[in-house]
Amino acid sequence: xxxxxxxxxxxxxxxxxxxxxxxxxxxxxxxxxxxxxxxxxxxxxxxxxxxxxxxxxxxxxxxxxxxxxxxxxxxxxxxxxxxxxxxxxxxxxxxxxxxxxxxxxxxxxxxxxxxxxxxxxxxxxxxxxxxxxxxxxxxxxxxxxxxxxxxxxxxxxxxxxxxxxxxxxxxxxxxxxxxxxxxxxxxxxxxxxxxxxxxxxxxxxxxxxxxxxxxxxxxxxxxxxxxxxxxxxxxxxxxxxxxxxxxxxxxxxxxxxxxxxxxxxxxxxxxxxxxxxxxxxxxxxxxxxxxxxxxxxxxxxxxxxxxxxxxxxxxxxxxxxxxxxxxxxxxxxxxxxxxxxxxxxxxxxxxxxxxxx
Amino acid sequence: xxxxxxxxxxxxxxxxxxxxxxxxxxxxxxxxxxxxxxxxxxxxxxxxxxxxxxxxxxxxxxxxxxxxxxxxxxxxxxxxxxxxxxxxxxxxxxxxxxxxxxxxxxxxxxxxxxxxxxxxxxxxxxxxxxxxxxxxxxxxxxxxxxxxxxxxxxxxxxxxxxxxxxxxxxxxxxxxxxxxxxxxxxxxxxxxxxxxxxxxxxxxxxxxxxxxxxxxxxxxxxxxxxxxxxxxxxxxxxxxxxxxxxxxxxxxxxxxxxxxxxxxxxxxxxxxxxxxxxxxxxxxxxxxxxxxxxxxxxxxxxxxxxxxxxxxxxxxxxxxxxxxxxxxxxxxxxxxxxxxxxxxxxxxxxxxxxxxxxxxxxxxxxxxxxxxxxxxxxxxxxxxxxxxxxxxxxxxxxxxxxxxxxxxxxxxxxxxxxxxxxxxxxxxxxxxxxxxxxxxxxxxxxxxxxxxxxxxxxxxxxxxxxxxxxxxxxxxxxxxxxxxxxxxxxxxxxxxxxxxxxxxxxxxxxxxxxxxxxxxx
Numbered sequence: 001x002x003x004x005x006x007x008x009x010x011x012x013x014x015x016x017x018x019x020x021x022x023x024x025x026x027x028x029x030x031x032x033x034x035x036x037x038x039x040x041x042x043x044x045x046x047x048x049x050x051x052x053x054x055x056x057x058x059x060x061x062x063x064x065x066x067x068x069x070x071x072x073x074x075x076x077x078x079x080x081x082x083x084x085x086x087x088x089x090x091x092x093x094x095x096x097x098x099x100x101x102x103x104x105x106x107x108x109x110x111x112x113x114x115x116x117x118x119x120x121x122x123x124x125x126x127x128x129x130x131x132x133x134x135x136x137x138x139x140x141x142x143x144x145x146x147x148x149x150x151x152x153x154x155x156x157x158x159x160x161x162x163x164x165x166x167x168x169x170x171x172x173x174x175x176x177x178x179x180x181x182x183x184x185x186x187x188x189x190x191x192x193x194x195x196x197x198x199x200x201x202x203x204x205x206x207x208x209x210x211x212x213x214x215x216x217x218x219x220x221x222x223x224x225x226x227x228x229x230x231x232x233x234x235x236x237x238x239x240x241x242x243x244x245x246x247x248x249x250x251x252x253x254x255x256x257x258x259x260x261x262x263x264x265x266x267x268x269x270x271x272x273x274x275x276x277x278x279x280x281x282x283x284x285x286x287x288x289x290x291x292x293x294x295x296x297x298x299x300x301x302x303x304x305x306x307x308x309x310x311x312x313x314x315x316x317x318x319x320x321x322x323x324x325x326x327x328x329x330x331x332x333x334x335x336x337x338x339x340x341x342x343x344x345x346x347x348x349x350x351x352x353x354x355x356x357x
Numbered sequence: 358x359x360x361x362x363x364x365x366x367x368x369x370x371x372x373x374x375x376x377x378x379x380x381x382x383x384x385x386x387x388x389x390x391x392x393x394x395x396x397x398x399x400x401x402x403x404x405x406x407x408x409x410x411x412x413x414x415x416x417x418x419x420x421x422x423x424x425x426x427x428x429x430x431x432x433x434x435x436x437x438x439x440x441x442x443x444x445x446x447x448x449x450x451x452x453x454x455x456x457x458x459x460x461x462x463x464x465x466x467x468x469x470x471x472x473x474x475x476x477x478x479x480x481x482x483x484x485x486x487x488x489x490x491x492x493x494x495x496x497x498x499x500x501x502x503x504x505x506x507x508x509x510x511x512x513x514x515x516x517x518x519x520x521x522x523x524x525x526x527x528x529x530x531x532x533x534x535x536x537x538x539x540x541x542x543x544x545x546x547x548x549x550x551x552x553x554x555x556x557x558x559x560x561x562x563x564x565x566x567x568x569x570x571x572x573x574x575x576x577x578x579x580x581x582x583x584x585x586x587x588x589x590x591x592x593x594x595x596x597x598x599x600x601x602x603x604x605x606x607x608x609x610x611x612x613x614x615x616x617x618x619x620x621x622x623x624x625x626x627x628x629x630x631x632x633x634x635x636x637x638x639x640x641x642x643x644x645x646x647x648x649x650x651x652x653x654x655x656x657x658x659x660x661x662x663x664x665x666x667x668x669x670x671x672x673x674x675x676x677x678x679x680x681x682x683x684x685x686x687x688x689x690x691x692x693x694x695x696x697x698x699x700x701x702x703x704x705x706x707x708x709x710x711x712x713x714x715x716x717x718x719x720x721x722x723x724x725x726x727x728x729x730x731x732x733x734x735x736x737x738x739x740x741x742x743x744x745x746x747x748x749x750x751x752x753x754x755x756x757x758x759x760x761x762x763x764x765x766x767x768x769x770x771x772x773x774x775x776x777x778x779x780x781x782x783x784x785x786x787x788x789x790x791x792x793x794x795x796x797x798x799x800x801x802x803x804x805x806x807x808x809x810x811x812x813x814x815x816x817x818x819x820x821x822x823x824x825x826x827x828x829x830x831x832x833x834x835x836x837x838x839x840x841x842x843x844x845x846x847x848x849x850x851x852x853x854x855x856x857x858x859x860x861x862x863x864x865x866x867x868x869x870x871x872x873x874x875x876x877x878x
Contacts, residue, residue, distance in 0.1 A: 225746045238724040245735040246704030
């Protein structure tokens, strides 16, 4: 095999090497595609850079997006350790957004002190996402349902639930008025919006950043240093042996899915309270599925999730700006993401074949 | 096919030049991290010979086989095939060059038939089941391997599954057949059949490399014997039948003393006679409605070892599974120290003080991707918590203590469990189960399967020691000799029923044998 040299690269180096290769190949492919559309490559790349990191505002917006990817990705990695595949990030974000909106607008939290005004909606978002993720866990334990199917299906239910909420004035749709006729919720009170990290609207980094920087290492700590983490990994590695050793299989599986879902819900809360401020149709806009890709790219590592989340956050911001300025379709970013996944799968496959069983 | 056919032809040419080795290993070394598994190993395989590889657990036998079969690459030395350099890129490559191996752990898809398993990886386009079934029948005829080509793997006994693996190899017409401890899982008559197969295979010009530690087998079939100890070759014999004693000495020399069998008779009279395990009319009916275990009733006392004898597949697995909490009985009940535990969870069974040595170590007894220390404390990780986190330092310290006590040999307590040899894995499982704080009862299924002489003695020693401390032991084994050596009393299972019971004395052998075959005593 021409890639047998990979076997001689030490493992700690190899782990990040594979995703990096995949990303590099995909980016080159993206550039080639830009050229193929007839657009000026330099103009497109310039626009991309401008949109991704051209100003403090761009950087902050990119990082805020990364936070969402990171939360979904961390949840994915955690569930993956228990050999559960959570593809329900999109729905978990949606129900998180619904819960955050409902509590911000009608939960009577707006006047609470000590940041509770924005913390309580976030907790509600996490709880809603947790239930949305935990339900497939319960179904798996009680009825043997495959969680890949149930989380995916629940995603669609969550997305359409959100549509319903913003369409029905009995639910979250704003009251009809001269200025507000669109099917969306009212804007949430400013006290429930996530405060900016630097208190400066031209650098809108919100307080989700330190939260995610704590959550990531915390999840790693739970996985590797706690009894629950041991149980979770044991269940993932050999469920029968874990059962014989007296580990609580059902509880571990459900809890793993709950946590993964809660992180997705929290991501929904971040999106609502940190960026969009009102709930509208298309709220989750594919962030859950992209977060899933970030989780896959990370190959089980939390550090990998952070790297992938940053990449995807900047790719998204740059892509949007590139479309506006250089008339290159931002769907190109999706193509690049797709190529990353394909390349990753191919490199992993070849590498695994080299390992000979 | 052409390839292997010509390989066969070549090997017969070589056989003409009798005694000329066609596969040579020259000062082979293999290192896993800091652990030197093999050092300076030289080995020659001659056409049509049966060479036995003898050695204790962890001596490097499996590693050596895996090098030849291309699973691992040697870190030193070289291998020569027909005088040319032999560097298999993997098992498939080794296969293509005429080397086939039957592993200790089978790789069969249990929901497929024998024929379908044989077609896996070989078939292109349409599946020609009929042709394959004919081939199986021909091979069965040629080598004396009895097999129903259309049976589902899941319905086959371990011996039959092994035959499927052997057929899988023989279909490729190999020049060398490597068998890694093939007889460890077999019944006495199956062992004889397997050895006859080896003879026939060798007679047709294919060399056989047989890893074993049963001396009777060496006497019966070995042309030559090579002894490994600590990763080095320590003895070699061209006339093994005459030099058995010396070979055994070479194999176990310097091995730390296994715990001496205690003076059983003296301690036995002082033992208390109260009931540890009561089983009342236990029955198991499987999903197909077949009765696997029927009206099993038994009382196990403190400080007593009851052996459950029987040909494998007569309800032993179901019995162990129910008693260890892995499944619920269809009928009947059982009690530990008077507490009913029928249908209770494994956790509850463990909490009641029942140690369990599962029949299938890899599926149920351990998690190979975790460390040795984690596996030793798999059922009580919660005891090592501090401030919500696992106290790994304490766990490591406690694990090294148990490693010493139970003579588990590994590079460190952090070694990956799957990298340990079978014997050391089993000692670690025993270390875990026998050190339960309130241990009152041990359910051990086939505890010495696949283990070498030294490790077997160690396991017996630990089981006897537990008995002498008042633990009641239910020892389920298909090796009658084992039960006669260790147990106080033997009950015989046949088709899920107890055929009878008798004291574990050698003069009962014939009677037990008859009961195992289904005759009422």
